[in-house]
Amino acid sequence: MEHERILGEPGQRVLLMGNEAIARGAIESSVKVATGYPGTPSSEVLMTLMPISSKIGMYAEWAVNEKVAFEIGLGAAFAGIRALVTMKAPGLNVASDSVVSSAYTGVNGGLVLLVADDPGPHTTQTEQDSRWYAKLIKIPMIEPSSPQEAKDYIKKSYALSEKTQLPVMFRTTTRVNHTVGDVVLGEIEVIERTPSFEFNPKRYIRASMQWNMDRHKWLLKQLELVKDIAVKELGFNKVEGDGEYCIITSGVSYNYVLESIERLNVREKVKIIKLELTFPIPSNFILENIRGCKQILVVEELDPYLEENVRSLLQKHGINIKVWGKEEAGIPEVGELNPAVVAEALRRFLGLSEDSSNLMRKHVNSKILIPSRPPPLCPGCPHRGSYFSLIRAIRRNGLRKQDVPVMGDIGCYALSLEPPLEAIWTEHAMGASIGLALGLKIAGYSKPVVATIGDSTFFHAGLPALVEAVNKNIDVLVLILDNVSVAMTGHQSTPEFMVTESGRKVKPVMIEDVVRGIGVENVWIVDPYDLRETTKVLQEALKKPGVKVVIARRECSLQAMRKGIRYTPPIIDYNKCTNCMACIRSLGCTALTIRDGKVAIIEELCNGCNMCVQVCPFNAIIPRDNPLAKPR
Amino acid sequence: MYSIKEFNIVIASVGGQGGLTLSRVIGYAALLKGLSVRIGETLGMSQRGGVVQSYVRFGNTIKSPLIPYGGANVILGLEPIETLRAARIYANKNTLIILNTEPIHTVTTLVGKETYPSINDIISELKMYSDKLYAFNATNKARSKGLPVATNIVVLAAFATSSYNPLDLESYIEGIKKFIRRRVEDNINLFKEVVSELKGKVP
Numbered sequence: 010m011e012h013e014r015i016l017g018e019p020g021q022r023v024l025l026m027g028n029e030a031i032a033r034g035a036i037e038s039s040v041k042v043a044t045g046y047p048g049t050p051s052s053e054v055l056m057t058l059m060p061i062s063s064k065i066g067m068y069a070e071w072a073v074n075e076k077v078a079f080e081i082g083l084g085a086a087f088a089g090i091r092a093l094v095t096m097k098a099p100g101l102n103v104a105s106d107s108v109v110s111s112a113y114t115g116v117n118g119g120l121v122l123l124v125a126d127d128p129g130p131h132t133t134q135t136e137q138d139s140r141w142y143a144k145l146i147k148i149p150m151i152e153p154s155s156p157q158e159a160k161d162y163i164k165k166s167y168a169l170s171e172k173t174q175l176p177v178m179f180r181t182t183t184r185v186n187h188t189v190g191d192v193v194l195g196e197i198e199v200i201e202r203t204p205s206f207e208f209n210p211k212r213y214i215r216a217s218m219q220w221n222m223d224r225h226k227w228l229l230k231q232l233e234l235v236k237d238i239a240v241k242e243l244g245f246n247k248v249e250g251d252g253e254y255c256i257i258t259s260g261v262s263y264n265y266v267l268e269s270i271e272r273l274n275v276r277e278k279v280k281i282i283k284l285e286l287t288f289p290i291p292s293n294f295i296l297e298n299i300r301g302c303k304q305i306l307v308v309e310e311l312d313p314y315l316e317e318n319v320r321s322l323l324q325k326h327g328i329n330i331k332v333w334g335k336e337e338a339g340i341p342e343v344g345e346l347n348p349a350v351v352a353e354a355l356r357r358f359l360g361l362s363e364d365s366s367n368l369m370r371k372h373v374n375s376k377i378l379i380p381s382r383p384p385p386l387c388p389g390c391p392h393r394g395s396y397f398s399l400i401r402a403i404r405r406n407g408l409r410k411q412d413v414p415v416m417g418d419i420g421c422y423a424l425s426l427e428p429p430l431e432a433i434w435t436e437h438a439m440g441a442s443i444g445l446a447l448g449l450k451i452a453g454y455s456k457p458v459v460a461t462i463g464d465s466t467f468f469h470a471g472l473p474a475l476v477e478a479v480n481k482n483i484d485v486l487v488l489i490l491d492n493v494s495v496a497m498t499g500h501q502s503t504p505e506f507m508v509t510e511s512g513r514k515v516k517p518v519m520i521e522d523v524v525r526g527i528g529v530e531n532v533w534i535v536d537p538y539d540l541r542e543t544t545k546v547l548q549e550a551l552k553k554p555g556v557k558v559v560i561a562r563r564e565c566s567l568q569a570m571r572k573g574i575r576y577t578p579p580i581i582d583y584n585k586c587t588n589c590m591a592c593i594r595s596l597g598c599t600a601l602t603i604r605d606g607k608v609a610i611i612e613e614l615c616n617g618c619n620m621c622v623q624v625c626p627f628n629a630i631i632p633r634d635n636p637l638a639k640p641r
Numbered sequence: 642m643y644s645i646k647e648f649n650i651v652i653a654s655v656g657g658q659g660g661l662t663l664s665r666v667i668g669y670a671a672l673l674k675g676l677s678v679r680i681g682e683t684l685g686m687s688q689r690g691g692v693v694q695s696y697v698r699f700g701n702t703i704k705s706p707l708i709p710y711g712g713a714n715v716i717l718g719l720e721p722i723e724t725l726r727a728a729r730i731y732a733n734k735n736t737l738i739i740l741n742t743e744p745i746h747t748v749t750t751l752v753g754k755e756t757y758p759s760i761n762d763i764i765s766e767l768k769m770y771s772d773k774l775y776a777f778n779a780t781n782k783a784r785s786k787g788l789p790v791a792t793n794i795v796v797l798a799a800f801a802t803s804s805y806n807p808l809d810l811e812s813y814i815e816g817i818k819k820f821i822r823r824r825v826e827d828n829i830n831l832f833k834e835v836v837s838e839l840k841g842k843v844p
């Protein structure tokens with residue numbers, strides 16, 4: 010099903026998510042190497058490419074982190090092959106060291122770096138506006154506004170990359186990546202190239218002061234070329250209307266501008282200048298098109314990036330047109346934009362009266378307080394067993410929960426912050442749990458400190474910190490939550506897999522081997538469904554000095570259920586159940602509910618993990634199947 | 642051939658109820674009619690059990706994936722408090738609201754930190770927004786037909802019988818074939834059965 014949509018005939022009109030459209034764009038551009046690291050909202054690009062990659066002769070695989078991914082893409086591009094690298098915004102922070110140098114070396118084959126920002130932020134640690142990176146790194150940046158543009162502009166970005174020999178940053182936001190829309194498919198280009206690599210130290214070695222300055226000069230020259238090629242040859246940027254009120258916008262905000270103009274019925278008054286090349290700023294294009302503008306409104310999400318560029322351009326050319334930016338128009342820097350906010354900004358800009366935009370509706374006075382619905386761990390989630398056991402082990406060792414900092418990390422297990430577990434104390438950046446725990450101990454914190462980290466996060470950036478811990482012999486307990494999946498971002502493969510989503514057979518790299526290999530002596534592997542054993546091991550580990558690693562291994566229950574692995578749900582013996590609610594209060598499993606005042610199990614949600622069986626003080630939950638007998 | 646300026650549907654659900662799939666089914670039905678389609682969504686961080694709002698828009702003038710406040714033609718509510726949460730933002734006095742009355746508790750209502758409001762109170766508030774309301778237990782209906790996870794299809798069927806529905810049944814069935822992964826025939830039969838049962842009942 011997936012295949013027919015993505016590999017459809019040119020001219021066909023199909024429903025594609027922005028990320029699927031980007032994947033199709035890569036196929037149409039004859040990309041041969043596609044890699045990245047999972048991260049919402051960017052993951053579906055590779056998830057779409059992987060299953061069909063062998064069929065179309067493409068290498069499409071996840072890399073261990075974004076930096077490695079970028080280096081793989083860059084290496085392929087050095088060899089003259091077209092490559093795509095995908096990541097979410099924080100991924101660019103991880104990859105940035107290599108990306109910065111890549112502007113100096115440049116590429117031979119086209120290289121597109123997809124960076125997906127997340128205003129809102131729906132699923133990201135910060136609202137980082139990655140557009141500044143393009144300016145810092147000095148590589149061209151292209152921004153699409155819809156699934157159709159996402160596909161079409163990928164194709165044009167490869168042309169731009171090869172014509173200018175620069176990597177192109179393709180910057181999207183959640184509302185482009187995750188919007189589904191109708192897309193007309195294009196021709197699939199066939200490019201066959203033999204990989205080659207020239208010996209050229211001045212270009213590829215960044216160790217000489219003179220060579221580096223030479224490449225910097227080259228880079229600035231290329232960026233001038235970019236403006237011409239992108240705007241004149243490739244037709245990036247658009248102008249619509251010829252009113253005196255000019256609106257400069259880009260990306261998804263363009264859609265809100267268009268719809269607001271319709272609603273306010275002000276088509277004649279305005280001119281829209283839609284920027285698609287947003288670095289380097291297409292100065293001539295802007296200067297030509299603001300001729301005749303009375304005032305300028307800049308509509309953009311997050312930081313005043315375009316606004317600052319436009320203001321400095323006008324200043325430089327001595328042009329005196331009033332610019333309405335974030336402050337003047339009341340466009341927030343925090344959170345994502347929506348049609349109502351943009352319509353309101355436009356209304357102010359055009360000096361229209363309040364009621365002509367009737368989009369905000371008044372709240373009815375209500376007596377109902379809608380309960381919050383904090384995102385829970387899934388029924389049967391192994392992380393529930395790990396954190397439940399950890400907290401119990403801390404208490405059983407005579408310590409108070411509030412004395413033992415449990416450093417969290419990024420992944421599904423961070424949902425343990427919600428009641429009833431309320432387990433983690435921090436969630437900072439990928440892999441940071443271990444380094445932060447070390448800092449606390451090195452600073453002299455006297456009680457035990459625990460770092461909890463997922464399997465994928467451990468491989469991504471946790472490993473160097475563990476090397477540090479071993480080398481400095483710090484007292485720290487590292488609990489690695491191995492659910493054999495990159496679960497939070499949609500169940501991608503980890504280095505422990507034997508076969509990846511593309512069907513490629515790979516060599517599993519096991520966490521226990523890595524951990525022992527770097528010199529950790531105290532290593533345990535437990536099944537987090539076994540609450541008693543897991544608690545016992547954690548109690549022991551908490552007492553030992555030095556570096557301890559406990560690997561809690563049990564497959565993510567959602568991933569397992571999708572493969573058809575589930576156990577028979579237990580049943581409640583209402584003769585024994587006292588309705589004490591201990592099961593619900595201690596585990597907070599969403600397959601447990603209250604029906605007619607009594608605890609009940611929602612059969613269609615339960616995976617039969619039997620953790621509730623183990624916490625019921627009255628043995629009122631009767632198991633019917635035994636998951637412990639069949640580890641993963 | 643088919644002209645609609647703008648039609649906006651909000652689907653309010655809890656992760657795991659099939660709200661996203663439902664948005665694809667409806668979007669595909671609109672695509673078959675040659676309409677321009679946009680589907681957007683707002684998801685929590687969890688895969689199962691968090692708040693999920695999907696926005697399906699089709700018509701000749703739509704561009705953005707988001708629906709303006711108060712701009713829903715239809716709210717398909719797969720869960721009561723989620724329907725209320727969505728209605729407070731997107732309903733207007735003409736919005737058709739279809740409400741599945743089967744509640745899904747939240748962790749906070751289960752552990753007693755917050756209380757789940759009564760269905761009657763929820764319905765009264767929804768009626769303050771719009772009297773075009775149809776409330777029924779879609780989950781029970783799905784369970785009774787042996788497809789407990791097909792609440793989404795039952796709600797779609799209810800909408801399909803409404804005078805608000807701008808698309809035809811056949812297109813929805815095509816959408817089901819395209820986007821429902823398991824027990825496709827059973828889902829189609831369920832859809833048809835509920836359509837005939839509810840004919841004339843939904844505003």
Ligand SMILES: Cc1ncc(C[n+]2csc(CCOP(=O)(O)OP(=O)(O)O)c2C)c(N)n1
Nearest residue numbers: 048099100419420421463464465466496497
């Ligand atoms: C630098 C960076 N890259 C990627 C992500 C996206 N991301 C969020 S959680 C996660 C990994 C989750 O995998 P794992 O550690 O195995 O935990 P699980 O979700 O499986 O419990 C990733 C990659 C991120 N937040 N930051």
Ligand code: SF4
Nearest residue numbers: 387390421496565566
């Ligand atoms: S997706 Fe897997 S790891 Fe994430 S909460 Fe659900 S069961 Fe746990």
